[in-house]
Amino acid sequence: MKNLSRSLLTMSLLSALALGAVSPSYAGERLDNIMEKKVLRVGTPGDYRPFSMKEDGKFVGHDIELVQKMADVYGWKVEFVHSSWSNLAKDMAANKFDVAVGGITRSPARVVTGDFLPAYAPFGKVALINKKNKNKLTSLEKLNNPNVTVIKNPGGTNEQFVLQNLTKAKILTHEKNYEIPQLIAEGKGDVMITENAEAKLYAKKYPQLHAQFLDKPLTPVNYMGFWMPTDDPDYTRVMNYLWNLMDLRGELKALDEKYLSLIHI
Numbered sequence: 001m002k003n004l005s006r007s008l009l010t011m012s013l014l015s016a017l018a019l020g021a022v023s024p025s026y027a028g029e030r031l032d033n034i035m036e037k038k039v040l041r042v043g044t045p046g047d048y049r050p051f052s053m054k055e056d057g058k059f060v061g062h063d064i065e066l067v068q069k070m071a072d073v074y075g076w077k078v079e080f081v082h083s084s085w086s087n088l089a090k091d092m093a094a095n096k097f098d099v100a101v102g103g104i105t106r107s108p109a110r111v112v113t114g115d116f117l118p119a120y121a122p123f124g125k126v127a128l129i130n131k132k133n134k135n136k137l138t139s140l141e142k143l144n145n146p147n148v149t150v151i152k153n154p155g156g157t158n159e160q161f162v163l164q165n166l167t168k169a170k171i172l173t174h175e176k177n178y179e180i181p182q183l184i185a186e187g188k189g190d191v192m193i194t195e196n197a198e199a200k201l202y203a204k205k206y207p208q209l210h211a212q213f214l215d216k217p218l219t220p221v222n223y224m225g226f227w228m229p230t231d232d233p234d235y236t237r238v239m240n241y242l243w244n245l246m247d248l249r250g251e252l253k254a255l256d257e258k259y260l261s262l263i264h265i
Contacts, residue, residue: 030098030232040076042067043083043097047153047177049201050259051121051224052102054082062121062259063101067226069251070242085155085177089113092229099228099239103197105157106225115236116225117243120252121260123195123224124217125161128202130184131210140218143191144168151189153177158193161219166193185209193218197260 046054052061081097148169152162181202199211
């Protein structure tokens with residue numbers, strides 16, 4: 001009778017776990033570790049203005065300031081972990097950081113393996129081109145041409161767009177995302193697919209460049225988000241609380257005006 005009761009209890013617990021009624025044993029550990037060590041590990045590629053950029057040995061930008069303000073509420077130290085667009089998902093799965101920031105698109109693929117904080121920074125895919133081609137490269141069809149050279153950064157949604165939509169163009173890969181605009185300005189390529197935010201900033205920085213399709217982006221409007229593991233519901237709840245607190249305190253609005261006010265579509 002005792003063995004039967006124990007078997008029934010075990011089956012009940014397994015069923016509850018399958019239905020999500022009982023949290024797995026590791027639930028809560030991420031938040032516990034952060035609270036104990038007072039360290040929030042933040043992964044970022046650090047190559048995407050104005051969200052996250054490594055300059056003079058330190059990370060700067062909208063997302064960097066925001067995550068620091070969030071961590072300050074609990075007195076956590078922010079430990080930045082350099083990643084890349086190609087390895088971002090792998091690094092998160094390997095538990096190299098607690099949250100990823102830096103202009104990360106809230107994509108269907110990413111939401112399958114991670115959770116997102118509330119959306120911010122609406123954007124659409126556009127083309128950063130040399131001004132000499134302003135009246136030539138006026139449609140997606142004209143970009144998708146064997147005589148057009150597209151330079152892409154590996155990993156991320158910009159590469160996905162290029163590989164899916166510019167199959168006829170000559171495609172080159174360059175590891176450092178922030179160096180591609182200069183290559184386009186120097187005539188070493190014709191097109192860089194990016195978001196309106198980055199396109200506007202680099203078109204302002206390099207007089208040879210033009211941000212094409214700003215009025216009518218190549219993709220439907222999407223949003224950025226802070227990307228997190230899903231292994232600890234307590235941690236997710238606390239991070240959402242911190243985001244909401246930043247909103248209520250006006251920090252989100254202030255950082256939007258400082259970094260993003262000129263880039264919205």
